Amino acid sequence: MISEKTPSTTSVGEKPPILRGVRVLDLSRFLSGPQATLFLAGMGAEVIKIDDPRGGDPTFTAPPYFGPRGVAFDRRTPEDLGIAYLKRTRGKKSISLDLKKPEGHEVLLKLVREADVLVENFKVGVTAKLKIDYATLRAVNPRLIYCSITGYGATGPERHRKAFDLMVQAATGMMSITGDPAGQPSKTGASLSDGIAGTFAMAGILGALYQRHETGLGQFIDVSMADCLLSLIFDEPFECYGDLGLAHRQGNRIARFSPFNTYQALDGAVAIGAGTTADWTKLLHIMGREDLLNSPEFMNPGWRIENNEKVDAVVGKWAASMPIETIIARLDEADIACGPIRTIDDVVAWDQLRVRDMLQPVRSPHLPTTAGPLAAGFPLKFSEAAAVHDPQVPMPREHNAEIYETLLKLSKEEVASLTEGGVL
Missing domain, CATH: 3.40.50.10540 (Crotonobetainyl-coa:carnitine coa-transferase; domain 1)
Incomplete structure (x- = not known):
C-alpha cells in the first residue's frame, strides 16, 4: 500500500486524484x-x-x-x-x-x-x-x-x-x-x-x-x-522498403494505403485517406470516377501504393475544383477520413479542443x-x-x-x- 502522505488538493467535483498519496x-x-x-x-x-x-x-x-x-x-x-x-x-x-x-x-x-x-x-x-x-x-x-x-x-x-x-x-x-x-x-x-x-x-x-x-x-x-x-517508428516495415522499391521518405503518404495524402483545394489544402477498399469505392463514386471501379489496377491496393502519383492525380484533380468545406462535408457524409490542415492559430480556435479543455x-x-x-x-x-x-x-x-x-x-x-x- 502507498504510505500516508499529504494528499493532493487537485480534484474535479467529488472525484479523487488518481495518484493521491504518491x-x-x-x-x-x-x-x-x-x-x-x-x-x-x-x-x-x-x-x-x-x-x-x-x-x-x-x-x-x-x-x-x-x-x-x-x-x-x-x-x-x-x-x-x-x-x-x-x-x-x-x-x-x-x-x-x-x-x-x-x-x-x-x-x-x-x-x-x-x-x-x-x-x-x-x-x-x-x-x-x-x-x-x-x-x-x-x-x-x-x-x-x-x-x-x-x-x-x-x-x-x-x-x-x-x-x-x-x-x-x-x-x-x-x-x-x-x-x-x-x-x-x-x-x-x-x-x-x-x-x-x-x-x-x-x-x-x-x-x-x-x-x-x-x-x-x-x-x-x-x-x-x-x-x-x-x-x-517501426510499426512501419521501413527495413523492407528497399525490397518493395519504395523511398524511405514518403512525405505525407503512407506505404499501406492509397490515396493517403494532402491535396490542394480551391482555398487551401485538405488531408484525405482511404484505408479500405470500401472507402476507395465510396470515394470513386463521390468523385464521379465510377469508370475506375472496373480497373484491375486502380482497384488493386498494392498497385495503388506503388503508383501513388497516379492515384494522387485523380484525387487531386477532383479536390482542386471545390473549397475545403465542401470536400469535408461530402467525405464526412460518406464516413471517409478527411480533415483541414490547420495552422496553429486555427488549432487555438478549434472548438473540439475547447470543449475538451485541451x-x-x-x-x-x-x-x-x-x-x-x-x-x-x-x-x-x-x-x-x-x-x-x-x-x-x-x-x-x-x-x-x-x-x-x-x-x-x-x-x-x-x-x-x-x-x-x-x-x-
Missing part, C-alpha cells in the same frame, strides 16, 4: 523528465522538483519569456519568466538542494525515505558520481521506484553519449523518413523524442506502482529516448490574474478520477520550509544554517 522527487531538467512528472502531477501526485541552489531550473530564465509586457526573447522585467518553465512546472512544488555537498546528500537520503518515486535524466554515470544511483538509494528505501531517462539507455556502447531531441531523431532514422521526398531529411516540428520518452516514463512508473502493491518493492526503470521513439493559459506567479501563453491540458479523461493540470507554478525555493521543516522535521535553525552554507 510522492515524487523530480531531479530532471529540460523536457523528457519534466514531461513525465507533469503527467504525474496532473494525476494528483505530489511532485517535488529539486533544483541546484546555485543555478536553479535552467528554463526559469531561458527565452522566450512571458511577463508584464507580454512575450519576448529578451527579459524586459524581473518578473519575466521562461515560458517553458511556466508550462512544465504546473502543479509542482519547488525546493533547492546542492547534491554535491555532503550535507545536501544526507538531506536527499532523508527525502528518499519519504518518497515513492524518483525521476532523473542525468547523463549516464552522473548519478554514480553523486552517489544517488539506484543501488545507493534502494538501500535507503527498498520501495523506491527509480526512473532514469537518458538518450540511449543505461546499457549499450553509446550509453554515455549526450543527446537532445534532434540527435535522437537523427540517430533513430526519424529524420530520414520525415520531410519532402525530394528535399532534405527533417526533424518533426515538435520535440517528439523528448515528449514520447516522458510519456513512456510515466507509463513505466504507473506499472511499477501497480507491481509494488504485489511485491512491496520498488525497482529501476531504464528509459531510453531512442528506444521509445524507435518503438513507434488548451489552457499558463499563470505566472507574478501575474496570477493574467492569462499567459497556452499550454496543453491533461490528455486523458477518467470517469472516476480527477486528472487536470493545476495552473499554479512554483517560484524557486518556494516550498523549502514546507518540505524541510514539515516533512523532514528539520528545525528552523537547521534550515537556516543549511541555507547559509549554500546547501539549500
Whole structure:
C-alpha cells in the first residue's frame, strides 16, 4: 500500500486524484523528465522538483519569456519568466538542494525515505558520481521506484553519449523518413523524442506502482529516448522498403494505403485517406470516377501504393475544383477520413479542443490574474478520477520550509544554517 502522505488538493467535483498519496522527487531538467512528472502531477501526485541552489531550473530564465509586457526573447522585467518553465512546472512544488555537498546528500537520503518515486535524466554515470544511483538509494528505501531517462539507455556502447531531441531523431532514422521526398531529411516540428520518452516514463512508473502493491518493492526503470521513439517508428516495415522499391521518405503518404495524402483545394489544402477498399469505392463514386471501379489496377491496393502519383492525380484533380468545406462535408457524409490542415492559430480556435479543455493559459506567479501563453491540458479523461493540470507554478525555493521543516522535521535553525552554507 502507498504510505500516508499529504494528499493532493487537485480534484474535479467529488472525484479523487488518481495518484493521491504518491510522492515524487523530480531531479530532471529540460523536457523528457519534466514531461513525465507533469503527467504525474496532473494525476494528483505530489511532485517535488529539486533544483541546484546555485543555478536553479535552467528554463526559469531561458527565452522566450512571458511577463508584464507580454512575450519576448529578451527579459524586459524581473518578473519575466521562461515560458517553458511556466508550462512544465504546473502543479509542482519547488525546493533547492546542492547534491554535491555532503550535507545536501544526507538531506536527499532523508527525502528518499519519504518518497515513492524518483525521476532523473542525468547523463549516464552522473548519478554514480553523486552517489544517488539506484543501488545507493534502494538501500535507503527498498520501495523506491527509480526512473532514469537518458538518450540511449543505461546499457549499450553509446550509453554515455549526450543527446537532445534532434540527435535522437537523427540517430533513430526519424529524420530520414520525415520531410519532402525530394528535399532534405527533417526533424518533426515538435520535440517528439523528448515528449514520447516522458510519456513512456510515466507509463513505466504507473506499472511499477501497480507491481509494488504485489511485491512491496520498488525497482529501476531504464528509459531510453531512442528506444521509445524507435518503438513507434517501426510499426512501419521501413527495413523492407528497399525490397518493395519504395523511398524511405514518403512525405505525407503512407506505404499501406492509397490515396493517403494532402491535396490542394480551391482555398487551401485538405488531408484525405482511404484505408479500405470500401472507402476507395465510396470515394470513386463521390468523385464521379465510377469508370475506375472496373480497373484491375486502380482497384488493386498494392498497385495503388506503388503508383501513388497516379492515384494522387485523380484525387487531386477532383479536390482542386471545390473549397475545403465542401470536400469535408461530402467525405464526412460518406464516413471517409478527411480533415483541414490547420495552422496553429486555427488549432487555438478549434472548438473540439475547447470543449475538451485541451488548451489552457499558463499563470505566472507574478501575474496570477493574467492569462499567459497556452499550454496543453491533461490528455486523458477518467470517469472516476480527477486528472487536470493545476495552473499554479512554483517560484524557486518556494516550498523549502514546507518540505524541510514539515516533512523532514528539520528545525528552523537547521534550515537556516543549511541555507547559509549554500546547501539549500
